[in-house]
Amino acid sequence: xxxxxxxxxxxxxxxxxxxxxxxxxxxxxxxxxxxxxxxxxxxxxxxxxxxxxxxxxxxxxxxxxxxxxxxxxxxxxxxxxxxxxxxxxxxxxxxxxxxxxxxxxxxxxxxxxxxxxxxxxxxxxxxxxxxxxxxxxxxxxxxxxxxxxxxxxxxxxxxxxxxxxxxxxxxxxxxxxxxxxxxxxxxxxxxxxxxxxxxxxxxxxxxxxxxxxxx
Numbered sequence: 562x563x564x565x566x567x568x569x570x571x572x573x574x575x576x577x578x579x580x581x582x583x584x585x586x587x588x589x590x591x592x593x594x595x596x597x598x599x600x601x602x603x604x605x606x607x608x609x610x611x612x613x614x615x616x617x618x619x620x621x622x623x624x625x626x627x628x629x630x631x632x633x634x635x636x637x638x639x640x641x642x643x644x645x646x647x648x649x650x651x652x653x654x655x656x657x658x659x660x661x662x663x664x665x666x667x668x669x670x671x672x673x674x675x676x677x678x679x680x681x682x683x684x685x686x687x688x689x690x691x692x693x694x695x696x697x698x699x700x701x702x703x704x705x706x707x708x709x710x711x712x713x714x715x716x717x718x719x720x721x722x723x724x725x726x727x728x729x730x731x732x733x734x735x736x737x738x739x740x741x742x743x744x745x746x747x748x749x750x751x752x753x754x755x756x757x758x759x760x761x762x763x764x765x766x767x768x769x770x771x772x773x774x775x776x
Contacts, residue, residue, distance in 0.1 A: 596664050601669070603660075609724055610727070701765070709759070
């Protein structure tokens with residue numbers, strides 16, 4: 562059944578990640594620094610504007626999703642820009658529903674398994690089981706410095722500076738991702754290479770079976 566409402570898409574992401582979604586394997590790390598983690602699922606809308614860079618609507622959405630994955634976000638993820646397919650845009654709003662790892666402290670577990678009446682109603686209507694502190698999925702994760710200037714797989718260019726800066730200011734704080742080195746995008750004075758934003762994020766390290774809500 563298509564997920565037409567924003568509320569339903571948010572609940573679908575939360576149910577899939579918190580109940581049954583595992584993390585993906587990452588590069589070898591110092592496992593002595595690993596902690597127990599759960600997914601923090603949030604919905605956030607941010608404003609992208611650039612005086613020089615235009616994206617096709619679908620490319621912008623994919624760019625945003627790729628940046629979120631680089632800081633630990635997992636699929637399923639819902640990214641929707643306010644634009645038409647095929648349109649070139651440089652000023653729009655983008656809505657993200659995604660989950661990133663957070664440490665599985667007692668407070669965080671309680672917060673991520675407490676739902677409002679609307680969420681409970683959507684889950685009940687679609688026969689989705691919301692997680693409890695006892696059933697929420699836990700996995701291992703480690704705090705990692707993520708330098709976008711070094712993430713060659715993202716193929717970022719100086720043209721992505723405004724988008725990355727907007728996400729660093731408007732999106733990452735909502736997910737508890739800490740900025741360690743900011744970037745400034747002044748027209749006519751772009752960085753020569755990839756935008757140099759650096760953040761600290763909790764990255765998943767242990768692969769688990771994957772499933773998605775609503776399948």
